[in-house]
Amino acid sequence: MKIYIDVLVMENIVMNYLILLLTAKFIRHKTSHLRLFLGALVGAIYVVVLILMPDLKMYYTTLAKFALSLLIIAIAFSPEKLGLFIKTLAVFYVSTFIFAGAAFAFLYLNQTGGFIRNGIVYIWSSKGTTLFFTVATVGIIIKIFWDIVQQRFSKEKLLIPLKIAFGKGTIDLHALVDTGNSLYDPLTNSPVVVVEFNAIKNILPMEIQSIFDEAKENDLDSVTQIVSDSRWLSRFRLIPFTSLGKENGMLIGFRPDYIEVGENTEKKGVTDVIIGIYNRALSKNNNYNALLSPELV
Missing domain, CATH: 1.10.274 (Enzyme I; Chain A, domain 2)
Structure with missing residues (x-):
């Protein structure tokens, strides 16, 4: 042969x-x-x-x-x-x-x-x-x-701890590992973690908080003006999405200092990620406040 x-x-x-x-x-x-x-x-x-x-x-x-x-x-x-x-x-x-x-x-x-x-x-x-x-x-x-x-072995119902650090603040919450979350930042191709505004509000700059408090997140002109005037301009961006019950929508996102996924020995730190802010509740019973891509687990 x-x-x-x-x-x-x-x-x-x-x-x-x-x-x-x-x-x-x-x-x-x-x-x-x-x-x-x-x-x-x-x-x-x-x-x-x-x-x-x-x-x-x-x-x-x-x-x-x-x-x-x-x-x-x-x-x-x-x-x-x-x-x-x-x-x-x-x-x-x-x-x-x-x-x-x-x-x-x-x-x-x-x-x-x-x-x-x-x-x-x-x-x-x-x-x-x-x-x-x-x-x-x-x-x-x-x-x-x-x-x-x-x-x-779907992880759609798996809840894990999530810590987000931005500026001088940190926030701890629970995230749902969602296999349907395939959002990526179009500029950096970083995965997007979708987080409720109310859960993350306290670590956001006041000018960004005002966008959601006044329900202006869908007003592209207002959002662009407010973000452009913010000293955090380089950290914020707009992310298109076609989920969360809305087609051709736009999420306001920002690059955190880092996030920590999991707990104890399985805790994992991630810096290459974007946080997308969602101005509604993600869970009816408030069991979780964020949607996490499986690749970040």
Whole structure:
């Protein structure tokens, strides 16, 4: 059997990248595509070493493969805490098993040439379409699996502590982790935490408070004038939205000094975030005062 190194490297980079991308989605970890690619490339280089140097049996050992996994995780995600590193590694293995199983199933059902062995993926096809359909099959399986997980373990009703710091003030409240909250600041692409005005009023500048006290938040001219005259101009912005019961709406948002999500050992500090101010109640029974994107948890 002839094995073409360029095809082998390309296929393994693609598969490794998708595995790492799925891992990032599962753990909701923000990383760059470059880091994911570099992690995938390291895995592909390992495969080439196995093919070109079959006598180096030490690289076939479980310990060597485990060490490779640690290196790939460090490159792709660089987890700062040991607990997060272990969690990422576990999810990485689960993602790998899903991809390997789906790819093997496609190879078996399609009766196409190829193999998956010792961490090596190699597929050949005279039409060059086998890899595409293998990845497509894996994608469909992952989509179904992800939907099941989202439905079964949804965080839509999870309430967690949230602390917001702005200027000289801080405020503590409870936030609902809402999978439907996909608001992002169009300028910085930072996630937006939607917070009730009454819950955050005390840490806002007086001129900003007046906008909501006088119900002027929908008067774009007034809002623009007031914000422009404020010394906090650089911290405030307008965020378009099509939710919260209103289409083509506009939220007044600001960049806080930082927020803290969670409590005790799971407390997480975030600075790359925008607070969107909503001048209505978010909860009928006042159980929570903010809507939090799952990626901030």
